Amino acid sequence: MSAPSISTFPDSGLETLVRPKKKRKKKEQKEPRFNVILWNDDVHTFDYVIIMLQMLFGLTVEAGFKLANEIHHTGRAIVFTSSLAEAEIKRDQILAFGPDIFCAESTGPLIATLEKVSE
Secondary structure (H helix, E strand, O other): OOOOEEEEOOOOOOEEEEOOOOOOOOOOOOOOEEEEEEEOOOOOOHHHHHHHHHHHHOOOHHHHHHHHHHHHHHOEEEEEEEEHHHHHHHHHHHHOOOOOOOOOOOOOOOOEEEEEOOO
């Protein structure tokens, strides 16, 4: 960047300070966002999924049922979207929720993965 220069207007006696143009900064890149995805399986009950969604995400029973139904019918559902760090925390909370207490065959948590949001 060059230093400012001083210009004199002829016959006026006035001087002006001429500053060089500033280079434009590149637009700051937004932090990428990630979806937390819950996957369907044949072991976990709707009750388990709804209670987990209530406890971890603060959803109502109705909203939890709607997501559980989406998971059941489509095979998956996006349950949370945020920065990578926050999405990892939510995924880890799902994985730490444990097996379904309503189903004796359940030996572990629901499958939860992260997916980068495409721009």
